Structures are given as structure tokens and as C-alpha cells.
Amino acid sequence: LSSWQALDRSGVWRYRELLPPLPAAAIVTRPEGNTALYQHPQLTDWTGCEELFLKHEGENPTGSFKDRGMTVAISHARTIGAQAVACASTGNTAASVAAYAALAGLPSVVFLPAGKIAAGKLGQAIAYGARIVQVEGDFDAAMRLVEEASRELGLYLLNSVNPFRLEGQKTIVFELLHQLGWSVPDWIVLPGGNLGNTAAFGAALAQLRDVGWLERLPRLAVIQAAGAAPFYAAYRSGFREFRPVTAETIATAIRIGNPVSYERARRAIELTDGLVDTVSDEEILEAKARVDRTGIGCEPASAASVAGVRKLVARGVIRPGDRVVAILTGHVLKDPDAVLAYHLGDPPRPLANRPVTIAPTLDALAG
């Protein structure tokens, strides 16, 4: 895909005037974006909001928002003649790197915290042919290792420390505002882990404001899992201090204790008069079950944004009449184990949907 016409099919490259210029011939695109902005009355009611939109970034080619950053960064890697690419990942970045590197004909190495990657994501990285290094340690250890390894071995680093990743992820904001007819919502709510997306959203909003496109900015609300909330702790200190934490949460995508994009994310919160909050794993799982039951579906980390909306409405922070966009960052198929743990676990959860097993007879069915 290299003609401008083909690039217009991508929800990233459609906004190329707002992105770094790269030669069309170097661009690798599936294409990305063009993700739906849903409204669902039951879910809106459940959060207590009056107007809630769900921007489903799980509808990207590999099932997460990472593809928007990856098309730009991989295209940059090709432009400069990189020989091999690498990332550390809680899973989605790895799946996206593996797919886009394969499309670009580049070898890729992904560093994963051993045993902490959802099955769908690990399966994708294996299937797309990345070389997979499972690190005995958490994501933060894998991140440190890949930064050293890319320096020593000359690997092109595809984590969100790479500014081209963030350039692509800005288009989530461009596209959602475009879908709203360039009217500005009151809130954009998103999950926070390594904080690349938060940084990208801040950069996108600053850029649109600077070109005079927005009369005001939406407020960013970043939601972390309570067990993996270093950004929240920093926010609570008025951003006076930041301390890495040991992270633990069922939402493995955001099981991160030392986010690499902390500084840029802090600026995004300050720019937009935003806030940071947390939700418990149980709140994440219930929100996910609600989103799943609508037929829209998402992975656990994504549901943190919906759980966050509910909490912020209950606390009176999001007010009646506010227009809210919550970002669903990943697809329901990414983490089948989380689905089964919720629905098959004991004691039964509120929305549990348990399969039954029967003999192949009508009698058994009637019983």
C-alpha cells in the first residue's frame, strides 16, 4: 500500500497533515483506525452518565490501539533502514510489533514478563513470527532490559518512548473528535499503564488547540488499576513526587509499576485540567462483564475506563449533562482466561453465564 488514495483508508494516515512526513513508499498499513464510536443505553445508565460514547480501539487490525502507533513507527523504521525492531510489552504492543514487523519484512524481538501475558496476545506474537524472549520478572524489568539491549545491539525500539508511536496514537483523539463533528466532549476517559496513550492524547489536544481548531479542551481522566497505580499516587501528591511501585492487577495489560511516559503524561493532565483515579480489580471485572454483555466487549484493562466513568459519576466529578468518551483499548478475544475466570469462578459473580454440559438427548435438555 503506497498510494495516497490507499493511505486515505487508514484512520491514521488520513490525518497525515498532522503527522510527521514519511515517504509514502515506506508506509506499512493494514489499514488502522476507523474504529466505531458506540452508544449503548444500558451501559450509559449503568455508569450513571447522561451521554457516554465508547471508542472501540479493539477494532484495530491486531485488536488494540497499539496499531495506530505501530504503523507510524514501523514506517519510520523502514524509512531509516532499521535492520530489526524490538519492544517490551504486557502483550498488545508485542502482538502489534510482531504483525507490523512481519508486514514490513523486518525481524522482531519482543520481551515479555514470563507468565503474565494474556493468551490471545502471546498467541498473536508467536503466530506472527516475532522472536519471543520471556523475562523472569515483571514488565518494568523487561522494559529496562529492552532499553539496554536496543542500545547495545542496535535494535529499533518500538515502545512508546519512541515518539513516532505517540504520533500515530494521537489519531485516536483526531478521529473521535471528527466523529463528534469536531464538537468537544467534556471528558475523555482512558486506562493508564505505561502512559504512552495519555501522553499521546495530551499531544493531540495541544496540537489541535495550537492550530486553532478547538475552542476548549476536554478533560482527560486516566484510570489505573488500584494495584498498579504509581501515576495516581503522583497525582495525589500534586505531582510533587513520583515513586515506582510493584504492580499487581488482573488487568495484565496495565500491570506496570514504572511507566516510561510519566513526564509527558503528567503534562497531559496539567494541560487539560485532568485527573487520575483508580478502580479495583473487582470493579474492572464487573465493568468488563457489563461491556461484554452489550455485545460490544473488551479486554479487562479497557474496562477500567468504564469502571472509572461510573466511579467519577458517583463521586459527582462527572456531572449530569457531561458528554463523556471512554476509550476501549483492546478486544474481548485478547484475554479469554479473564472471561472464564469471571464466569466460571466461585462464588458466582453477578453476571456469571455458566455453560452447562448435557447428554445429547432432548430429555437431558429438558432437565
Ligand code: F0G
Ligand atoms: N489498555 C490496553 C489494552 C493496553 O494494552 C495498554 C498498554 C493500556 C491500556 C495502557 O496504555 O501503556 O499507553 O498507558 N499496553 C502496553 C503493552 C503496555 O505492552 O501492550 P498505556
